[in-house]
Amino acid sequence: MIEFSANYIAELLDGEIQGDGTTKINKLGKIDDAEPGALAFLSNPKYEPAIYKTAASAVLVNKNFQPRQELSTTLIRVNDPYLGFTALLEEYHKLTNSNKSGVEDPSFVHESSTLGKDLYRGAFSYIGANCKIGNNVKIYPQAYVGDNVIIGHHTIIHSGVKIYAGTIIGSHCVLHSGAVIGSDGFGFAPQPDGSYKTIPQLGNVVVGHHVSIGANTTVDCATLGSTVIQDGVKLDNLIQIAHNAEIGENTVIAAQTGVSGSTKIGKNCILAGQVGVVGHLTIGDRVTVGAQAGVGKSLDSGQIVLGSPAFDRKKYLRAYAAFRNLPDLLNRISELEKKY
Amino acid sequence: MIEFSANYIAELLDGEIQGDGTTKINKLGKIDDAEPGALAFLSNPKYEPAIYKTAASAVLVNKNFQPRQELSTTLIRVNDPYLGFTALLEEYHKLTNSNKSGVEDPSFVHESSTLGKDLYRGAFSYIGANCKIGNNVKIYPQAYVGDNVIIGHHTIIHSGVKIYAGTIIGSHCVLHSGAVIGSDGFGFAPQPDGSYKTIPQLGNVVVGHHVSIGANTTVDCATLGSTVIQDGVKLDNLIQIAHNAEIGENTVIAAQTGVSGSTKIGKNCILAGQVGVVGHLTIGDRVTVGAQAGVGKSLDSGQIVLGSPAFDRKKYLRAYAAFRNLPDLLNRISELEKKY
Amino acid sequence: MIEFSANYIAELLDGEIQGDGTTKINKLGKIDDAEPGALAFLSNPKYEPAIYKTAASAVLVNKNFQPRQELSTTLIRVNDPYLGFTALLEEYHKLTNSNKSGVEDPSFVHESSTLGKDLYRGAFSYIGANCKIGNNVKIYPQAYVGDNVIIGHHTIIHSGVKIYAGTIIGSHCVLHSGAVIGSDGFGFAPQPDGSYKTIPQLGNVVVGHHVSIGANTTVDCATLGSTVIQDGVKLDNLIQIAHNAEIGENTVIAAQTGVSGSTKIGKNCILAGQVGVVGHLTIGDRVTVGAQAGVGKSLDSGQIVLGSPAFDRKKYLRAYAAFRNLPDLLNRISELEKKY
Structure with missing residues (x-):
C-alpha cells in the first residue's frame, strides 16, 4: 500500500494545510462514503454538508472555503479542488498501474517477432509471427496478437483481447478485455440456390x-x-464497427452503437449509445447523434439528429411530443368531423 | 452415462408407477420429441395427444390423469409433474456439473493469493496477486482473475471470463463466458484542441x-x-452496465440492454431486451421497461414504460396505434380542409 | 511474401496482357489507393478516371476496354474483371490462411477426445473430454472446446471462441473470436420472496x-x-440468440440483433442490424426485417417489416413521414378548429 502524509499532498498541489498535516493518506474516496485513510474533495457547494460528517482523513477544498461547523477532517486548501484531485488520480493510477512488467510463464512469442523494451507479457498471452511490438507495451494474460501485427509504444492490451493477423495499432492506446480487432467483415454473395458464398476479407484494421x-x-x-x-x-463497450468503415479523429462513440460497412464518420463527432448507422454513408465533422437513433443517410458537419430514421433533433422532439398526444389528436379530428 | 429405473425415480418423487417400472431412464426430454431412454412430463392438458405417440420411456403425469388411449410409455404419477420434472433437472444438473474439480495444468496462481477448498481451476486460467477465492469455486479454462479480487464460495467463473483487479464477487454467482467485469468506465475530459484526456477510473465493481x-x-x-x-x-447476455451504476436486488435485465453511468436501478425491476437507460437517473423498485425502450428520465416505483423516450406503456401503445394510422389521419384532415 | 507475374495471373484467368507482363504482383488493392506491386480491377465505368492515375502494377479490365489516356499500369483483359478479381481473392485467402497447421505448445486435449487429421491447435487452446474433432479443423490460440463437443471437418474456431459442453458444430463453419456457443439460457423462476431460482439449462446448441x-x-x-x-x-457480430431459438437455412442476421427464446425463424430471411425479436414467435421464410425493428408477433413468409413494434415496411415509412410532420399537422388541426 502506498501512503502519503497530508503535508506531502499539500506540497504536491501547492496547497495549505488546516488541521493535522501528519495524517496518513492511502487511498482516494468520495466525500460521502470515504473511509478513514482516504483523501476526498469538496468542489460543488451542494455537497458541503457531507464534509462535516465525512470519515475521510483529509479533504481538498477551495482556498476560500469557510467551514460553518466543526470539522474532524484535515483540510488541504487549493485553487481548484477538482483539478487537484484529478491530478492526484492520475499520479495514483500511474503508480498502481506501472507495477505490471516482466514476463509470466507460460506465454507464447513466435521467434520471428520483434519486441520492444520494458514489456509486460502476462501468462497465456500469445504473439504470432512477424509482429513488431513497441516499448512499454503491456499485453495482459490470455491476450492474442495474430501474425504480422504492429503495436506502438505504451499501448495496453488487456486480458483476452483478440487482434487478428495484419492489424496495425498506434501508440498510447488502451484495448479493453474481450475487444476483437480484425475479425472478418460480414460479406456474403447470394447464390442462385439461396445459399451464400463467403467473400474473402483480405484487408486489415488500422488503429x-x-x-x-x-x-x-x-x-x-x-x-x-x-x-x-x-x-x-474513444469507443465504449460492445460497439460494432463494420468492414471498411472509418471513424475520424477524436470522435467518441458510446456503448452498443453499430457502424455499418464503408461508412465514413468525421472528426469530433459524438454518437450516443445504441445508435445504428447504415452502410456507405458520409457523416461530417462535429455531428451529434442521440441515443438509439438510426442514421439512414449522410449528414453534414455540425448536424444534431435523433430518431429512427434520424432527423434534426429539435424537430424529432417536437414530433415525438405530438406523437405522445396522438390519441388526443384523434379525438379532436373526430370532434371536427362531427361538427361539420 | 447415468442411468436410473422408472421405479427409482417414482421413489424419489413419491410417485406411483403404471407400466414397466424397470424401464431404464438416462436422459430428460420433451414429450413431443423425446427419444427412447428419456423421461418426459405432461403438465398442460393441451399436450395430452403427444403422450400417446411419445417415444419417451417414461412420463411424469398428474396423479389423477386418465389415459383415453393405449400407452406404450411408463407413467409415473405425481402430485405436480412440472415441479417433479424441475426437481429432477436440478439433480441431474448437479450430478453432471459437479464433475469438474481439481487443477488442470498449466494454470497460473500468484503465490500471494489465498485459495479455498475444493476448487476447480481449468487449464490456462489465471489468478493474480492478493486474491481471496472461496471454497468450491470453479474457475474454467482461460478465465482471468486480476489482482486483489475476492470471490465468494460456490461461484462459477466460466471459460474466458475477465475480472479486472479489485473486483469483489459474492457467493453462489455464475459468470458466463466472455463476461468482462471491472473494465475502465468510459470517462474522457474534452480538451481545448478537440482531443480527450482519459479520466482515470480508480473504483471497482462489487457483485x-x-x-x-x-x-x-x-x-x-x-x-x-x-x-x-x-x-x-440476473443479467442476460451482451448487457452493458456503465461506471458507478447500481442495479438493485433481484432485478432482471434481458439481453443487449445498456445502463449508463451513475444510474441507480431499484429492486425487483424487469428491463426487457435492447433497452437503453441514460445516465444519472434513479429508477424505483418494481419498474418494468419494455423492449427497445429508451429511458430518459427517472421513474417512480411500479411504473411500466415503453418507447424512446419512454413513457407509460399503455399510453405508448395507444399513441403507436394512432401512429400506424397516420396516413389515414392525414386524409381525414385534408378532407376536413376541403369541406371547409 | 507470395509473388506472381502479370503473365501468370493472365494465364490463370484466361486473359490477355497489354503492357509489361513480367511486372511482379504481390498483393491485391483498390484501384484508387493501390500501392506498387498491387493488382487492382476496373469494373464500374465510373471509376475509369482512376486507372490513369493508379499506382497498381496491373489492373484487371474488361476485354473490350478502350483506354482514353496513356497508362502506366499493365492491363490484364478478362471477360469479367470483378469475378476474376474475386477468384484471385479466394485463391490468395486460401494460400495465406492455409499456413496454420500443427500444434503449438502448451495446449490442452483431454485424452478421451478423438482428433481428426491435419488439425491446427494453437497455444493455450483447450479441448475437453469426449470431444470429436473432424479433419482439417483449425482451433486458434485460447479457444475453448468444452466436454462432449462435436466439430465437423474444415471448421475454423478463432482465438478465444468459447464452446460449452455438449455443443454440436457442423463442417465448413467459421466461428469468430469471442463468440460464445452454449452458455446457459436465461431462465429464472420467480419466488414468493421476490428472488429468482435458476432453471437448469440442460439442452445444447446444434450448429x-x-x-x-x-x-x-x-x-x-x-x-x-x-x-x-x-x-x-450467417450471423454477424454481437448477436444474441436465446435458448431454444431456431434460425432457418441460409438466413442472414446483421450485427447486434437479438432473437429471444423459443422463436423460430424460417429460411432465407434477412434481419438487419439491431433488430429485436420477442420470444415464442414463428417467422416464415424470406422475411425481411429492417434495422432497429422490434418484431412483436409472428410473421408470414415474404413479409417486409419495420418499426417497433414492427409492421409492413412501406406503411411504416408512410406513417413515419407523417410523424415527421406532426407539428405541422397540429397546426392544421388548430386552424380547422379556429375556422369552425
Whole structure:
C-alpha cells in the first residue's frame, strides 16, 4: 500500500494545510462514503454538508472555503479542488498501474517477432509471427496478437483481447478485455440456390494513436484496404464497427452503437449509445447523434439528429411530443368531423 | 452415462408407477420429441395427444390423469409433474456439473493469493496477486482473475471470463463466458484542441450473492467508489452496465440492454431486451421497461414504460396505434380542409 | 511474401496482357489507393478516371476496354474483371490462411477426445473430454472446446471462441473470436420472496454446416432439447440468440440483433442490424426485417417489416413521414378548429 502524509499532498498541489498535516493518506474516496485513510474533495457547494460528517482523513477544498461547523477532517486548501484531485488520480493510477512488467510463464512469442523494451507479457498471452511490438507495451494474460501485427509504444492490451493477423495499432492506446480487432467483415454473395458464398476479407484494421477501445467491442477488417480508427477516437463497450468503415479523429462513440460497412464518420463527432448507422454513408465533422437513433443517410458537419430514421433533433422532439398526444389528436379530428 | 429405473425415480418423487417400472431412464426430454431412454412430463392438458405417440420411456403425469388411449410409455404419477420434472433437472444438473474439480495444468496462481477448498481451476486460467477465492469455486479454462479480487464460495467463473483487479464477487454467482467485469468506465475530459484526456477510473465493481451474469456482458468499474450489482440480480447476455451504476436486488435485465453511468436501478425491476437507460437517473423498485425502450428520465416505483423516450406503456401503445394510422389521419384532415 | 507475374495471373484467368507482363504482383488493392506491386480491377465505368492515375502494377479490365489516356499500369483483359478479381481473392485467402497447421505448445486435449487429421491447435487452446474433432479443423490460440463437443471437418474456431459442453458444430463453419456457443439460457423462476431460482439449462446448441458466427456473438443452449442454427446461416457480430431459438437455412442476421427464446425463424430471411425479436414467435421464410425493428408477433413468409413494434415496411415509412410532420399537422388541426 502506498501512503502519503497530508503535508506531502499539500506540497504536491501547492496547497495549505488546516488541521493535522501528519495524517496518513492511502487511498482516494468520495466525500460521502470515504473511509478513514482516504483523501476526498469538496468542489460543488451542494455537497458541503457531507464534509462535516465525512470519515475521510483529509479533504481538498477551495482556498476560500469557510467551514460553518466543526470539522474532524484535515483540510488541504487549493485553487481548484477538482483539478487537484484529478491530478492526484492520475499520479495514483500511474503508480498502481506501472507495477505490471516482466514476463509470466507460460506465454507464447513466435521467434520471428520483434519486441520492444520494458514489456509486460502476462501468462497465456500469445504473439504470432512477424509482429513488431513497441516499448512499454503491456499485453495482459490470455491476450492474442495474430501474425504480422504492429503495436506502438505504451499501448495496453488487456486480458483476452483478440487482434487478428495484419492489424496495425498506434501508440498510447488502451484495448479493453474481450475487444476483437480484425475479425472478418460480414460479406456474403447470394447464390442462385439461396445459399451464400463467403467473400474473402483480405484487408486489415488500422488503429491510430491515443485510441481507447472498450470491452467486447468488435472492429472488422476491410474486404480490401483498411477499416480505420483515427487518432484520439474513444469507443465504449460492445460497439460494432463494420468492414471498411472509418471513424475520424477524436470522435467518441458510446456503448452498443453499430457502424455499418464503408461508412465514413468525421472528426469530433459524438454518437450516443445504441445508435445504428447504415452502410456507405458520409457523416461530417462535429455531428451529434442521440441515443438509439438510426442514421439512414449522410449528414453534414455540425448536424444534431435523433430518431429512427434520424432527423434534426429539435424537430424529432417536437414530433415525438405530438406523437405522445396522438390519441388526443384523434379525438379532436373526430370532434371536427362531427361538427361539420 | 447415468442411468436410473422408472421405479427409482417414482421413489424419489413419491410417485406411483403404471407400466414397466424397470424401464431404464438416462436422459430428460420433451414429450413431443423425446427419444427412447428419456423421461418426459405432461403438465398442460393441451399436450395430452403427444403422450400417446411419445417415444419417451417414461412420463411424469398428474396423479389423477386418465389415459383415453393405449400407452406404450411408463407413467409415473405425481402430485405436480412440472415441479417433479424441475426437481429432477436440478439433480441431474448437479450430478453432471459437479464433475469438474481439481487443477488442470498449466494454470497460473500468484503465490500471494489465498485459495479455498475444493476448487476447480481449468487449464490456462489465471489468478493474480492478493486474491481471496472461496471454497468450491470453479474457475474454467482461460478465465482471468486480476489482482486483489475476492470471490465468494460456490461461484462459477466460466471459460474466458475477465475480472479486472479489485473486483469483489459474492457467493453462489455464475459468470458466463466472455463476461468482462471491472473494465475502465468510459470517462474522457474534452480538451481545448478537440482531443480527450482519459479520466482515470480508480473504483471497482462489487457483485453481490446469487448473481448471474450472461455471456459477453460488460460491467465497468466506477470512477471512484463502486459499480454495484446487488444480490440476486440476473443479467442476460451482451448487457452493458456503465461506471458507478447500481442495479438493485433481484432485478432482471434481458439481453443487449445498456445502463449508463451513475444510474441507480431499484429492486425487483424487469428491463426487457435492447433497452437503453441514460445516465444519472434513479429508477424505483418494481419498474418494468419494455423492449427497445429508451429511458430518459427517472421513474417512480411500479411504473411500466415503453418507447424512446419512454413513457407509460399503455399510453405508448395507444399513441403507436394512432401512429400506424397516420396516413389515414392525414386524409381525414385534408378532407376536413376541403369541406371547409 | 507470395509473388506472381502479370503473365501468370493472365494465364490463370484466361486473359490477355497489354503492357509489361513480367511486372511482379504481390498483393491485391483498390484501384484508387493501390500501392506498387498491387493488382487492382476496373469494373464500374465510373471509376475509369482512376486507372490513369493508379499506382497498381496491373489492373484487371474488361476485354473490350478502350483506354482514353496513356497508362502506366499493365492491363490484364478478362471477360469479367470483378469475378476474376474475386477468384484471385479466394485463391490468395486460401494460400495465406492455409499456413496454420500443427500444434503449438502448451495446449490442452483431454485424452478421451478423438482428433481428426491435419488439425491446427494453437497455444493455450483447450479441448475437453469426449470431444470429436473432424479433419482439417483449425482451433486458434485460447479457444475453448468444452466436454462432449462435436466439430465437423474444415471448421475454423478463432482465438478465444468459447464452446460449452455438449455443443454440436457442423463442417465448413467459421466461428469468430469471442463468440460464445452454449452458455446457459436465461431462465429464472420467480419466488414468493421476490428472488429468482435458476432453471437448469440442460439442452445444447446444434450448429449446421457452412455457418458463420461473428465476433462476440452469443448463442445460448436450450433449456431442454437444442437451440438450432441451420445450414448456411450467417450471423454477424454481437448477436444474441436465446435458448431454444431456431434460425432457418441460409438466413442472414446483421450485427447486434437479438432473437429471444423459443422463436423460430424460417429460411432465407434477412434481419438487419439491431433488430429485436420477442420470444415464442414463428417467422416464415424470406422475411425481411429492417434495422432497429422490434418484431412483436409472428410473421408470414415474404413479409417486409419495420418499426417497433414492427409492421409492413412501406406503411411504416408512410406513417413515419407523417410523424415527421406532426407539428405541422397540429397546426392544421388548430386552424380547422379556429375556422369552425
